[in-house]
Amino acid sequence: MPDPEGLEPVQPASAQSPVEPAATRSSSVEIPVARAASNAGEASTVGSRPGLPRFLMVVIGVAATGLALTFMRDLQTLITPMFFGLNLMITAYPLHRKLVQWRVPSWLSATVAGLVVFLVLLLFVAGFSWSVAAMVTKLPDYQDQFVQLYQDGINLLARFGYSEDWLVQQAKGINPQSVFNVLGSVVNSTSGVLSMLVVIMTAMIFMVMDTPDMARRMAVARQSHGRFIGALEHFCEGIRKYWVVTTVFGLIVAVLDLAVLLGLGVPLALVWALFSFLTNYIPNIGFVIGLVPPALLALFQSGPKSAIAVVVAYSVLNFVVQSIIQPKIAGNAVGLGPTLSFISLLLWTWVLGPLGALLALPSSLLVKALLIDADPSARWANALISSRIEDAESPATAVDPEPVTARA
Numbered sequence: 105m106p107d108p109e110g111l112e113p114v115q116p117a118s119a120q121s122p123v124e125p126a127a128t129r130s131s132s133v134e135i136p137v138a139r140a141a142s143n144a145g146e147a148s149t150v151g152s153r154p155g156l157p158r159f160l161m162v163v164i165g166v167a168a169t170g171l172a173l174t175f176m177r178d179l180q181t182l183i184t185p186m187f188f189g190l191n192l193m194i195t196a197y198p199l200h201r202k203l204v205q206w207r208v209p210s211w212l213s214a215t216v217a218g219l220v221v222f223l224v225l226l227l228f229v230a231g232f233s234w235s236v237a238a239m240v241t242k243l244p245d246y247q248d249q250f251v252q253l254y255q256d257g258i259n260l261l262a263r264f265g266y267s268e269d270w271l272v273q274q275a276k277g278i279n280p281q282s283v284f285n286v287l288g289s290v291v292n293s294t295s296g297v298l299s300m301l302v303v304i305m306t307a308m309i310f311m312v313m314d315t316p317d318m319a320r321r322m323a324v325a326r327q328s329h330g331r332f333i334g335a336l337e338h339f340c341e342g343i344r345k346y347w348v349v350t351t352v353f354g355l356i357v358a359v360l361d362l363a364v365l366l367g368l369g370v371p372l373a374l375v376w377a378l379f380s381f382l383t384n385y386i387p388n389i390g391f392v393i394g395l396v397p398p399a400l401l402a403l404f405q406s407g408p409k410s411a412i413a414v415v416v417a418y419s420v421l422n423f424v425v426q427s428i429i430q431p432k433i434a435g436n437a438v439g440l441g442p443t444l445s446f447i448s449l450l451l452w453t454w455v456l457g458p459l460g461a462l463l464a465l466p467s468s469l470l471v472k473a474l475l476i477d478a479d480p481s482a483r484w485a486n487a488l489i490s491s492r493i494e495d496a497e498s499p500a501t502a503v504d505p506e507p508v509t510a511r512a
Contacts, residue, residue, distance in 0.1 A: 177455045184456040184463065185303035191466050192221045193311045194340050195347045200315055210316035218312035222305065228382065229301065235379040238372055239397055249404040300459065332478045339473035342439055343466055353430045354384035357421055361398075364417040368410055370402045380418075386461045387449050391422050440468055444489050 156164075176183055196217040203213030326333040358381035365373035376398040383394035395418045403411035440448065448468040452460040456467070472489070476482045 173451075173455050180455065180457045180460075181300070182303070184459050185300045186307050187456075187463060187467070188459060189304045189307040189311060191343055191347065191463065192225065193218070193308060193315070194343050196221045197315070197318075197340070198344065201319075214312050214315035217315065218308060221308060225301075225304070231378050232382050235375050235382065238375045239379075242372055242401070246401070246404040253403070331480070335473045335478035338477055339469055342469050342473075346465060346469070349430065350385055353425055354381045357381070357384060357425050360421045360425070361418060364414070364421070365398055368402060368413055368417075369406065370398050370410070370414065371405060372401065373398075376401075387445050387465055389449070390461075391418070394418075439472070439490055440465065441489060444468065 199220060200210075200213045200217040203216060204210055208216075322333055322337070358377045361380045362373055362377035365376055370376065376394070379397065380394035383390040386393065395415065399411045399414045399418075402414045445465060445468075448464040449461060452464040452467045454460070456463055460467070476485050476489075
């Protein structure tokens with residue numbers, strides 16, 4: 105009998121066919137996919153919308169950078185010794201790791217590494233103080249030679265039309281107050297070095313206390329921010345390589361300089377060799393600083409020929425060892441181009457003070473690790489600033505990709 109309403113009865117759900125046609129299943133799958141693609145397209149469209157003008161972004165970036173550098177310069181008495189101590193502890197960390205592998209308690213291995221750093225720092229300060237004291241003590245013995253050199257200079261200037269009266273007149277124009285200001289700054293710098301050493305040693309005590317748990321902390325942080333932790337580890341490896349390579353080849357150059365000075369009969373040859381080793385840590389201009397004192401003493405002791413021989417020998421040894429042999433054996437330990445290295449020296453000396461000359465390259469490496477190595481989209485900048493062009497072609501740090509959390 106037909107239904108009163110003229111409609112066929114609706115079968116219950118359990119009575120329907122359990123197998124859905126293939127076309128229906130396909131369309132049901134395509135709908136969410138199409139929606140996802142549509143959402144992705146909308147997100148891409150939103151992300152590609154123009155934001156601030158590029159000029160304005162550059163101006164804001166430059167202003168923020170200048171403000172940050174000025175802020176760091178105001179706090180250089182705090183930031184500089186802390187960062188220097190961090191460099192030393194990073195360099196000594198493999199010693200702690202090796203001792204732990206030899207089943208030495210972690211706290212004891214960290215203490216040993218810290219004591220080694222303390223000893224190296226004290227030797228560095230003692231060697232530099234001894235070099236300066238020896239130079240100051242020895243120079244008065246050459247007062248007669250200095251007077252003769254002054255007279256020769258006056259005669260040379262007279263040939264070009266500059267009389268001694270003109271030089272005296274120029275000297276009278278020097279403001280005595282400016283001289284006292286310079287002397288005062290030297291005294292303040294000397295006292296500042298002592299206070300900086302205290303801050304460095306105090307900071308390193310707390311760094312030694314943090315060292316035993318550092319590996320576990322990095323492992324936990326890597327789980328959620330693998331790329332950033334990888335960039336920091338890449339920075340630490342670069343720091344260690346920089347300090348170790350600079351130390352080893354600095355010792356080689358110092359030994360060769362010592363042989364040259366002994367052969368030429370320059371007084372205080374051991375002092376100048378040590379001074380050359382210490383100034384080797386200052387990039388670009390450290391070689392010149394270490395060259396001036398022995399060249400002057402050679403001039404006073406034996407005349408211009410001996411001084412020229414010192415300059416030529418220092419220049420040849422420095423070029424051969426650090427520009428030819430070192431890159432072939434250890435590669436480029438810095439990872440920065442020569443021009444950027446020199447700019448780093450000027451910039452970080454202004455920001456961090458005199459000790460910034462030693463920390464110039466490590467400071468630039470830290471900035472590079474945080475802003476470039478940790479960001480794959482900024483890796484192209486390595487082609488412009490790095491001494492290794494391949495850093496721009498391959499990931500700077502071999503790290504696992506950051507985990508992606510699925511959203512409901």
